[in-house]
Amino acid sequence: MQALLCAALALPMAAQADVQQFDARIPVWVPATEQVAAHTANLAGHVYRPQGTGPWPLVVLSHGTPSGADARAALTERYGPQAVAIAALGYVVVTGLRRGYGASDGPLADRYGSCDAPDYPHAAQEAARDVAAIMSYGQKLPFVNSAQVVLMGKSAGGFASLALAAQQPAGLRGVINFAGGRGSQPRMREKAEVCGEAQLLKTIAGFAATSRVPQLWIYAENDSYFRPPLVRKMAESYRAAGQSLTLVFAPSTDEEGHRFFDRAANIGQWLPQVREFLMQQLPGMATAQLQSHNSQGDKP
Numbered sequence: 001m002q003a004l005l006c007a008a009l010a011l012p013m014a015a016q017a018d019v020q021q022f023d024a025r026i027p028v029w030v031p032a033t034e035q036v037a038a039h040t041a042n043l044a045g046h047v048y049r050p051q052g053t054g055p056w057p058l059v060v061l062s063h064g065t066p067s068g069a070d071a072r073a074a075l076t077e078r079y080g081p082q083a084v085a086i087a088a089l090g091y092v093v094v095t096g097l098r099r100g101y102g103a104s105d106g107p108l109a110d111r112y113g114s115c116d117a118p119d120y121p122h123a124a125q126e127a128a129r130d131v132a133a134i135m136s137y138g139q140k141l142p143f144v145n146s147a148q149v150v151l152m153g154k155s156a157g158g159f160a161s162l163a164l165a166a167q168q169p170a171g172l173r174g175v176i177n178f179a180g181g182r183g184s185q186p187r188m189r190e191k192a193e194v195c196g197e198a199q200l201l202k203t204i205a206g207f208a209a210t211s212r213v214p215q216l217w218i219y220a221e222n223d224s225y226f227r228p229p230l231v232r233k234m235a236e237s238y239r240a241a242g243q244s245l246t247l248v249f250a251p252s253t254d255e256e257g258h259r260f261f262d263r264a265a266n267i268g269q270w271l272p273q274v275r276e277f278l279m280q281q282l283p284g285m286a287t288a289q290l291q292s293h294n295s296q297g298d299k300p
Contacts, residue, residue, distance in 0.1 A: 018051045019087045021080075026096050028133035030109075043130060044103035045096030046077055047141070048087035054143035056092045057282035058171075059150050060135045062127075062157030063097065064179075065110075067186075075102035079154070081264040086152075089275055091282070094138035098130040098160070110156070115195035118183055120203040127160035132169060139171060148282045152176040152274075154261045155225070158217075165215070166207040174281035175215040176274060178261040181234070184225035192227055205237040214244040216277045218270055220257025221249045248273065 024045040032038040050056060063078050075097060083093040100108025109130070112123035131151065139146035149171045151161035158180020165175045183194035194200055215238065219231050228249060238245040250260050250269065260266055 019048055019084050021046060021048050026134050026137045028130050041099050041105035043096040048083045048093040050087055050090055055145040056143055057148035058138045058144045059086055059091045059093045059152050060138060061093055061095045062131050062153030062160050064155030064157050072101050085267050085271055092144050094134055096134035098127060112182055115185055118196040118199055120182055120199055123182055124163035128163040131160045131164045147171045148173055150174045150278060150281055154178040156182055162207045165213055166210045168212055172213055174213050177217045179219050179223055179226060179258050181226040189224050201233055204234045208237040208241040208243055211243055216246050218248045220260040222252035222257035225258040
C-alpha cells in the first residue's frame, strides 16, 4: 500500500479565482417499469470550469448518500471546495444529484432494498444510469474534451462510479474512488459489518470483471463504514481480474474517517495524489495549461 501524501497543497487565490461555476439541469432517460411510464428526469448539478476555451478534460464528481429521507431531500451541492480545487488544476468538473436527492427529480432510484437481502446490482444499475447522464452532459459541453474523462465519487458515489466504469462508457480514462461502497447502516457498523457483505463483494467482483481503466482508491484507516479488511477484499477482486488499481489509506484522525473527503480542510492531503493520477490518465490539455500557469507564476 502506498502512503497518502500528507504535505498540504495550498491553491493560490488567483488559481481559485480562475474557476467559473454555473448551475446545470441534466436530463436522464428513465425506462418504463410496471409502476411508471418511460420519462425524462432532470438532475440538479453544477459545472466548474477553468478560464479559457479548452477543450479541457472532464471529471465527474458524484455524491454519497445521507441517512434518512429528510437528509436526502435537503441535499445540496456538497463538494464545492473540492470541485474548485480540481478545476483550478485544469479540469472541468461536473457534479449532479442523483434522482431522489435534493432538487433533482424523484423518486429515489438507487435503493438496494432491505439489509437482510440487499439488491446491490439494482442500486448499481440505477446509480450508474444517473452518473452516465451527468457524464454525457459534461462531454457535450463545448469546452470539454469528450475523450478524456475520469469518474470520481465518494461513498455511494464511489460505488456508482465503479458501476459505470464496468460498462466501459466511451471516453472514460480512469476512476477515483473515495470511501466507496454501499450497505453501511448504524446497526451494522456496531458489528464492524455491512449489510450482506458477500453480496456486496460479489457485486464489486462483477464490476472488476468488465472494468478496463486504471483506478485510484482512497479510504481512511478509521473509516467505520467500510473498514480496511473489507476494502482490501474489494480491491482484491480488481487485482485478481488483472486490473490496474492503487489503494491508499489515509492515516487515522480523531474524526470519523468516512468523512475524510467531505472536509474541505483535508483537500491538501489528497489533492497531490489525485493530481498525479489525473495527469497520468488525462495528459493533453490539462498538462499544457498547467505548464502555462506555471510559466506565468500561477503554480497550482
